[in-house]
Amino acid sequence: MRTDVRRTNTATTTAAGAAVLAGIATVRNLGILAHVDAGKTTVTERILFLTGETHKRGEVHEGTTVTDCHPQERERGITIFAAAVSCLWDGHRINLIDTPGHVDFADEVERSLRVLDGAVAVFDAVAGVEPQSETVWRQADRHGVPRIAFVNKLDRAGADLDAAVDSIRERLHPVPLAVQLPVGREDGFIGVVDLLTMRALTWDAGPDRDGLREGPVPAELRAEAELRRRRLDEAVAGLHPVALEEYYAHNALSTETLAAALRDLTRSGEALVVLCGSAYRNRGIEPLLAAVTAYLPSPLDVPAVRGVAVGASAGASAGTSVGDGAAGVRGTELERAADPDGPLTALVFKVNVTASGRLTYLRLYAGTLRKGDTVLDAGTGRTERIGRILQVQADSLTETDSAVAGDIVAAIGVKAARTGATLCAPGAPLVLEPPVTAAPVVTVAVEARRSVDTDRLAVALARLAEEDPSLVVRTDPETGQRVLSGLGELHLEVAVEKIRRGHNGLEVTVGRPQVAHRETVERGVTGHVHRHVKQDGGAGQFAHVVIDVAPLDGPAGQQEGEGFVFASTVTGGRVPKEYVQAVEAGCRDALAEGPLGGHPVTGLRVTLTDGATHPKDSSDLAFRTAGRAALREAMRACRMVLLEPVAEVTVTVPQEAVGGVLGDLAARRGRVQGSDPQGGTAVVTAVVPLAELFGYATALRSRTQGRGTFTTRPAGYAPAPAAAR
Numbered sequence: 001m002r003t004d005v006r007r008t009n010t011a012t013t014t015a016a017g018a019a020v021l022a023g024i025a026t027v028r029n030l031g032i033l034a035h036v037d038a039g040k041t042t043v044t045e046r047i048l049f050l051t052g053e054t055h056k057r058g059e060v061h062e063g064t065t066v067t068d069c070h071p072q073e074r075e076r077g078i079t080i081f082a083a084a085v086s087c088l089w090d091g092h093r094i095n096l097i098d099t100p101g102h103v104d105f106a107d108e109v110e111r112s113l114r115v116l117d118g119a120v121a122v123f124d125a126v127a128g129v130e131p132q133s134e135t136v137w138r139q140a141d142r143h144g145v146p147r148i149a150f151v152n153k154l155d156r157a158g159a160d161l162d163a164a165v166d167s168i169r170e171r172l173h174p175v176p177l178a179v180q181l182p183v184g185r186e187d188g189f190i191g192v193v194d195l196l197t198m199r200a201l202t203w204d205a206g207p208d209r210d211g212l213r214e215g216p217v218p219a220e221l222r223a224e225a226e227l228r229r230r231r232l233d234e235a236v237a238g239l240h241p242v243a244l245e246e247y248y249a250h251n252a253l254s255t256e257t258l259a260a261a262l263r264d265l266t267r268s269g270e271a272l273v274v275l276c277g278s279a280y281r282n283r284g285i286e287p288l289l290a291a292v293t294a295y296l297p298s299p300l301d302v303p304a305v306r307g308v309a310v311g312a313s314a315g316a317s318a319g320t321s322v323g324d325g326a327a328g329v330r331g332t333e334l335e336r337a338a339d340p341d342g343p344l345t346a347l348v349f350k351v352n353v354t355a356s357g358r359l360t361y362l363r364l365y366a367g368t369l370r371k372g373d374t375v376l377d378a379g380t381g382r383t384e385r386i387g388r389i390l391q392v393q394a395d396s397l398t399e400t401d402s403a404v405a406g407d408i409v410a411a412i413g414v415k416a417a418r419t420g421a422t423l424c425a426p427g428a429p430l431v432l433e434p435p436v437t438a439a440p441v442v443t444v445a446v447e448a449r450r451s452v453d454t455d456r457l458a459v460a461l462a463r464l465a466e467e468d469p470s471l472v473v474r475t476d477p478e479t480g481q482r483v484l485s486g487l488g489e490l491h492l493e494v495a496v497e498k499i500r501r502g503h504n505g506l507e508v509t510v511g512r513p514q515v516a517h518r519e520t521v522e523r524g525v526t527g528h529v530h531r532h533v534k535q536d537g538g539a540g541q542f543a544h545v546v547i548d549v550a551p552l553d554g555p556a557g558q559q560e561g562e563g564f565v566f567a568s569t570v571t572g573g574r575v576p577k578e579y580v581q582a583v584e585a586g587c588r589d590a591l592a593e594g595p596l597g598g599h600p601v602t603g604l605r606v607t608l609t610d611g612a613t614h615p616k617d618s619s620d621l622a623f624r625t626a627g628r629a630a631l632r633e634a635m636r637a638c639r640m641v642l643l644e645p646v647a648e649v650t651v652t653v654p655q656e657a658v659g660g661v662l663g664d665l666a667a668r669r670g671r672v673q674g675s676d677p678q679g680g681t682a683v684v685t686a687v688v689p690l691a692e693l694f695g696y697a698t699a700l701r702s703r704t705q706g707r708g709t710f711t712t713r714p715a716g717y718a719p720a721p722a723a724a725r
C-alpha cells in the first residue's frame with residue numbers, strides 16, 4: 001500500500017443539530033456485488049471517472065484501475081481485496097466498496113456487507129444470474145442490505161435485458177422492476193429510455209464525461225416504452241398502497257409517486273429496481289448514480305445499530321434499551337442511531353498490516369471520532385489511541401481531523417483491535433455483532449526453505465491471519481509443520497504469494513492442498529449410559545447420564561455438513577436444568593474430534609433421556625465431563641461416515657469439447673446436473689468433490705485449447721468414498 005498520506009483542509013465536524021444530520025442524509029455507503037467478470041470493477045472505474053475523482057478511465061485488462069491496486073490483482077485480472085473509494089455526485093457523498101467476485105474471497109464480501117447500507121448488484125446481460133451472483137445475493141439477504149440491479153454489457157453479442165431480468169426473478173426470487181428500455185441492441189446499443197420520465201438518454205461514442213444526450217423517445221420505441229411504463233405502474237401499484245390508491249383514481253402513476261414508491265420498495269426489500277447499460281463504453285452510469293442517490297438509503301434511513309452492553313457504565317447515555325432489564329446491565333441489548341452527538345460506536349471491518357504501519361478500517365455508526373481520541377475495544381477491555389484518521393481512496397490516503405456517524409474511514413494508532421472488534425466511547429461500552437467468518441475448507445503445509453527463516457515465516461503467517469480472519473494458521477501436532485487453511489486453492493495461492501512478496505528474501509515451500517473433512521452419524525445408538533465418579537479426597541465428582549444419538553434429518557445433516565441439535569426428555573427433576581446445560585456443553589466439546597480420523601463431527605442429534613445426581617458431589621463440571629465422555633463413547637458405537645466438501649462447478653466450453661469435459665468431470669467423481677447450449681458454447685453444471693478440483697484450471701485449459709472457463713461455489717458436504725475412510 002502507498003503511504004503518501006496527504007494533509008487537507010477538511011474542517012473538524014463542529015456544526016451540530018440539523019446541519020450535521022442533513023450532511024449524513026446525503027451519504028450513501030454502498031457496495032458493488034457480482035459474479036467474476038460481470039463488470040464490477042469497470043462500473044466502479046466509470047463512477048470515479050464520471051464524478052471527476054479520476055481523469056482517465058482505468059481498464060481491468062490494462063491493470064490501470066484504481067480499486068484493483070494490489071500487484072496480484074493487476075496480474076490476475078480479478079478483484080481479490082475489497083477496496084473503498086469515495087466520490088461526490090449531485091450533492092451526495094458516495095462511499096463505495098468494490099468487492100471480489102470469486103468464491104474464494106467470499107469472506108471479503110461478507111465483511112464489507114456487514115458495514116454497508118446498500119448495494120448495486122451487477123449482472124452480465126448475456127449470462128444473467130451466475131453462480132457467484134446467487135452467493136453474494138444470499139449474503140446481502142442475510143444482512144438485509146437494500147439493492148438495485150445494473151444489467152451490464154448490453155453491447156455484447158447475445159445481450160438480452162428481458163432474459164437477464166427473467167433469470168433474476170427465477171433464481172433470486174425478488175420482484176424485478178425494469179425502469180429502462182434499451183435503445184439499440186448488441187453493437188448498436190447507444191442508450192436507454194427512462195420509463196419514469198419517458199425521455200431517451202443516449203451516449204456519444206467518445207470517452208468524454210459529457211457524452212450524455214437527452215431527447216424524446218424514438219418513434220420506433222414509443223409504443224414499446226408506453227407499454228412497459230403501464231406494466232411498471234401496474235406492478236408498483238400491486239406492491240405499494242399509496243401507489244395503488246393513485247392508480248385506481250387515475251389509471252396511471254405520476255412520476256413523483258412512482259419514484260417515491262420505488263424508493264420505499266427498494267429500502268424495504270420488496271422489489272428490485274433494474275437499470276441497464278454498458279460500463280465499458282461508459283453508457284448508463286449517470287442514471288445508475290441517480291438511482292443510487294434516489295433509492296438507496298442513507299445512514300439515517302437504516303435501522304439503528306444494535307449491540308450488547310458489557311459494563312455497568314453503559315448507562316442511560318448509551319442508547320435505548322431493547323432488551324430485558326435495566327440499561328447498563330451486562331447482556332442488555334441496546335440500539336444506537338446515527339447521531340454524531342451520541343456515544344462513539346464503530347466497527348472494525350478490515351485490518352491491513354504493512355511494513356510501515358497498521359491500518360484499521362472503521363464504519364462509524366454513532367458519535368464523532370477525532371484525532372487523538374482514546375477509545376475502548378469493548379470486547380477485550382483494552383483502550384486504544386487514535387493517532388490519525390484517514391479518508392481512503394483505494395491505496396491513496398488523505399488525512400482528516402474527524403469522522404462522524406455514517407463515515408467509513410481508516411485509523412492509524414490502533415494496535416490490537418482485530419476484525420469484528422467494536423471501538424466505542426470508554427464511558428459507554430457496547431459490543432456490536434461481528435462479521436461471520438467462513439470455516440476454511442482447504443489446507444496446505446507451509447515451511448520456510450531455510451531454517452533461519454522459520455521465525456520470519458511465523459511473523460508473516462500471523463500477519464496474514466490478522467488481516468484475513470478466514471485464513472487459519474496452526475501447527476500440526478503430529479508433524480510439527482505449520483498449516484495454513486483457507487477457503488479455496490486460489491485463496492491460499494494468493495496468501496502464499498503475498499508472503500513471498502511482502503517479506504524480501506523469504507522463500508517458502510508449500511505442500512499439496514488437503515481438504516477439511518467432517519464426520520457424521522449414519523446410524524445412531526440409544527440408551528448409552530455413562531457414569532462419571534471421581535473421589536480423591538475432599539469434594540468428589542458424580543454425574544450419571546443416559547443419551548440417545550441419531551442422525552440429524554434433512555439438509556442440515558450430511559448435505560450441508562453442519563448441524564447439531566441437543567434435547568432433553570428427562571422428567572421428575574432427575575437431572576436439574578443447570579446440569580442439562582452442562583451436559584449439552586460437554587457434548588459440544590466432544591464434537592471437536594470424531595472417532596474416524598479426529599475430524600469435527602456434524603449432523604447429529606443428541607437426546608438426554610435419563611440421569612442421576614448426588615446431593616454433594618454433583619456439579620456443572622461433573623456433568624460437563626460426563627456429557628463429553630458419554631458422546632465420545634456413543635460415537636464409537638455408532639456407524640460413522642466421513643464427509644468431504646463438494647463444490648458446484650459451472651464450466652463454459654466450446655460445443656466440440658463438451659464430451660471430453662464431461663468425461664473428465666466423471667473421472668473426478670463429479671455428478672453432472674445439466675448441460676445447456678448457448679450459441680457456440682455449452683454451460684455444464686456439476687457437483688464435484690473439492691479435493692478433485694485441485695489443478696482443474698490447467699487441465700481444462702489443456703482440454704479446450706485455452707477456451708474453457710469455470711467457476712465454483714461451495715455446495716456443502718457429501719459422503720466420501722470408502723477408500724478415504
